[in-house]
Amino acid sequence: MKSKLETILIVDYGSQYTQLIARRIRELEVFCLVYPFNKITKKILNEIKPSAFILSGGPRSVLDKNAPKLNQEILKMKKPVLAICYGMQLVTKNLKELNCMKLNMHLQNNLLIKV
Numbered sequence: 001m002k003s004k005l006e007t008i009l010i011v012d013y014g015s016q017y018t019q020l021i022a023r024r025i026r027e028l029e030v031f032c033l034v035y036p037f038n039k040i041t042k043k044i045l046n047e048i049k050p051s052a053f054i055l056s057g058g059p060r061s062v063l064d065k066n067a068p069k070l071n072q073e074i075l076k077m078k079k080p081v082l083a084i085c086y087g088m089q090l091v092t093k094n095l096k097e098l099n100c101m102k103l104n105m106h107l108q109n110n111l112l113i114k115v
Contacts, residue, residue, distance in 0.1 A: 008032040009050035011040060013058035013068050013086045021054060021084075040071045052080040055087025062089040070094050 008025055012018045012034055025032045033048065053074055060067050070090040074081070083091045 005031055006051040007048055008052050008054060009045075009048055010034045010054045010056055011037050011071075011074070011087070012056050013037050013090075014060070015056035015058050015085070017084075018056045021056060025054075037068045037071070040074070042073045045071075045073050045077065050077075050079060053082070055081060055083040055090060057085025057087060060086060062086070062093045 008030055010018060010022055010025075010032055015021075018034055022032050022034050032054075033050075035044070055070070055074075058068065068086075068090075070093075072094070075091075075094065081087075081091065
């Protein structure tokens with residue numbers, strides 16, 4: 001039996017599907033929390049200690065002038081991240097300094113989907 005309850009943290013960037021995603025995760029008997037992107041702090045991350053993150057989508061583009069940002073503490077935690085739509089734009093923008101080959105190798109070696 002696990003000694004720690006695993007938590008998925010859903011970071012909401014304004015997606016209309018965030019609550020649906022959370023419901024589906026809970027139906028799988030996995031605990032998850034939804035937080036708006038602008039409420040994510042290092043303190044909150046240390047308190048929650050998420051096992052993984054879902055960066056939900058949103059109606060914007062990362063190229064917009066006042067586009068929501070990705071809290072770098074999320075990437076520093078080195079936990080699995082599922083980035084959807086706008087979330088994927090954020091991740092790729094924040095990882096753009098990586099060599100594409102290294103990123104491709106990393107994704108190929110660490111992607112595991114359980115159904």
